[in-house]
Amino acid sequence: MTQVFTLIGYSKEVFKECKVDDYKRIRKLEETGLWGEAVRQRKAIVVNDYKAPNRFKKGQPEGHVELLRYLAAPVFYADRIVATVGVANKESDYNDTDSMQLSLLMDAAWRIIESHAAREQERKLITAVEQSADSIVITDSSGTIIYVNPAVEKITGYSKRELIGQNPRVLKSGEHDQSFYKALWDTITDGKTWSGRFVNRRKDGATYKEEATISPVLNGVGKITNFVAVKRDVTKNLELQAQLFQAQKMEAIGTLAGGFAHDFNNLLQVILGYLDLILSGQDLPAQLQANLEEIRRAARSGADLVKRMLIFSRKTSTQIESVNLNTIVEQVRSLLGRSMPKLIEIELLTDTDLWAINADPGQMEQVLMNLAINARDAMPDVGRLTIETQNIVLDEEHHNVHLGVKPGRYALLSVTDTGTGMDEETAKHIFEPFFTTKEAGKGTGLGLSVVYGIVEQQGGKIICDSQLSVGTTFNVYFPVIEEVPNAQCHT
Ligand SMILES: Nc1ncnc2c1ncn2[C@@H]1O[C@H](COP(=O)(O)OP(=O)(O)OP(=O)(O)O)[C@@H](O)[C@H]1O
Numbered sequence: 211m212t213q214v215f216t217l218i219g220y221s222k223e224v225f226k227e228c229k230v231d232d233y234k235r236i237r238k239l240e241e242t243g244l245w246g247e248a249v250r251q252r253k254a255i256v257v258n259d260y261k262a263p264n265r266f267k268k269g270q271p272e273g274h275v276e277l278l279r280y281l282a283a284p285v286f287y288a289d290r291i292v293a294t295v296g297v298a299n300k301e302s303d304y305n306d307t308d309s310m311q312l313s314l315l316m317d318a319a320w321r322i323i324e325s326h327a328a329r330e331q332e333r334k335l336i337t338a339v340e341q342s343a344d345s346i347v348i349t350d351s352s353g354t355i356i357y358v359n360p361a362v363e364k365i366t367g368y369s370k371r372e373l374i375g376q377n378p379r380v381l382k383s384g385e386h387d388q389s390f391y392k393a394l395w396d397t398i399t400d401g402k403t404w405s406g407r408f409v410n411r412r413k414d415g416a417t418y419k420e421e422a423t424i425s426p427v428l429n430g431v432g433k434i435t436n437f438v439a440v441k442r443d444v445t446k447n448l449e450l451q452a453q454l455f456q457a458q459k460m461e462a463i464g465t466l467a468g469g470f471a472h473d474f475n476n477l478l479q480v481i482l483g484y485l486d487l488i489l490s491g492q493d494l495p496a497q498l499q500a501n502l503e504e505i506r507r508a509a510r511s512g513a514d515l516v517k518r519m520l521i522f523s524r525k526t527s528t529q530i531e532s533v534n535l536n537t538i539v540e541q542v543r544s545l546l547g548r549s550m551p552k553l554i555e556i557e558l559l560t561d562t563d564l565w566a567i568n569a570d571p572g573q574m575e576q577v578l579m580n581l582a583i584n585a586r587d588a589m590p591d592v593g594r595l596t597i598e599t600q601n602i603v604l605d606e607e608h609h610n611v612h613l614g615v616k617p618g619r620y621a622l623l624s625v626t627d628t629g630t631g632m633d634e635e636t637a638k639h640i641f642e643p644f645f646t647t648k649e650a651g652k653g654t655g656l657g658l659s660v661v662y663g664i665v666e667q668q669g670g671k672i673i674c675d676s677q678l679s680v681g682t683t684f685n686v687y688f689p690v691i692e693e694v695p696n697a698q699c700h701t
């Protein structure tokens with residue numbers, strides 16, 4: 211390794227007198243003269259008659275200030291030479307006191323420089339920690355919080371002041387048992403790092419999921435002084451994963467149901483065709499005719515089921531035209547009027563400037579009808595059914611929250627009831643064909659599968675929001691027809 215010497219600076223006076231044009235600032239240590247000698251000998255070098263021959267001198271560049279007397283001293287920091295300093299041309303000879311004073315002065319100056327650099331380093335670290343989007347919590351060795359960064363305040367809803375002095379258990383959600391926390395504590399008090407996932411509770415009571423790494427901080431003699439937790443809120447990521455999984459599952463069921471329904475439909479059409487042929491013939495014994503008609507009825511309702519499965523798997527043809535959802539709402543309202551119990555109030559909140567969509571009006575009616583009938587079924591006695599339409603522009607953020615909803619303009623159809631609501635497990639399955647919680651004979655479990663199929667075929671999105679004993683809202687987003695600007699004709 212070559213040790214080099216870098217000339218950092220001169221005093222102002224030297225600059226005024228020095229005429230060296232192009233001073234070589236970096237030199238190999240072995241090429242340096244007296245000033246390098248202070249490093250080689252690890253002590254101050256005093257030369258009071260500079261002109262006298264001296265074996266350590268290596269010459270000076272042209273224009274250098276004339277030297278009469280010279281003192282060079284090494285600067286020590288933690289037993290290491292970090293610089294040398296040279297002074298020259300004192301009126302009288304340099305003595306031991308001069309070299310000692312210079313050394314002390316420079317060592318002290320260097321310590322100031324170092325502590326300044328350390329503070330600067332500390333400031334950078336603090337800025338990084340404070341600005342981190344990840345939560346950072348520092349506790350003492352007993353687990354009492356002594357520092358939280360702003361991300362913690364943002365995620366938990368608690369202020370710094372509320373958290374400092376507390377134990378992180380204030381965030382406990384109750385979702386983990388005692389053995390979970392014991393395993394964590396045993397790991398970190400054993401000097402090891404723990405990684406895992408927490409379900410924690412915010413100040414407002416909502417839970418959130420975070421991925422955490424908790425490490426012990428050891429002092430010079432290996433004793434634990436603190437614990438540092440770095441945590442990332444993964445609630446949204448997990449939701450997106452679940453949505454993706456759900457979408458893939460629906461796709462798979464759709465493919466399966468579609469293939470089956472298609473073939474089965476062909477068989478039913480053959481059966482119905484022959485039945486029609488037989489029944490159109492004359493002179494059938496009355497009993498036989500009645501039995502055949504019974505078979506035809508059953509085959510037709512079979513064909514109807516199959517048709518709904520085909521809609522779910524998006525294997526039907528559609529009659530697409532420009533549709534204003536408000537018209538559909540009006541039609542369904544008059545249909546509903548007859549089937550709704552008296553104590554269910556129907557409220558319509560339609561946006562009069564609703565954007566038009568491209569859709570099959572018959573299918574739109576089916577979507578709204580199915581949603582409204584489910585709402586009615588969820589309110590056996592009294593309640594309110596609200597049907598709302600509005601224009602909505604989804605931005606990138608929505609795109610991130612709800613997988614697959616592309617940013618853009620949508621007509622939103624919302625159907626809200628004040629009914630029974632559903633638990634999480636039920637809500638996971640509602641769009642699957644034949645999923646029903648209704649008693650046998652009351653529901654086929656195809657209503658929402660049909661809705662799902664139609665909405666997906668439109669390039670739309672259906673999102674269900676439900677709370678047990680409070681009610682349910684279905685939000686259906688239909689992409690709006692984007693106007694293509696008319697081409698200008700020039701003649
Ligand atoms: N508004 C709602 N409130 C509460 N639960 C609902 C609501 N809408 C749907 N569900 C639940 O979703 C299940 C599936 O609904 P879906 O419309 O697909 O089938 P269904 O209503 O049971 O039968 P079908 O519509 O074929 O007659 C219902 O059985 C019910 O458990």
Ligand SMILES: [Mg+2]
Nearest residue numbers: 580584657658
């Ligand atoms: Mg239904």
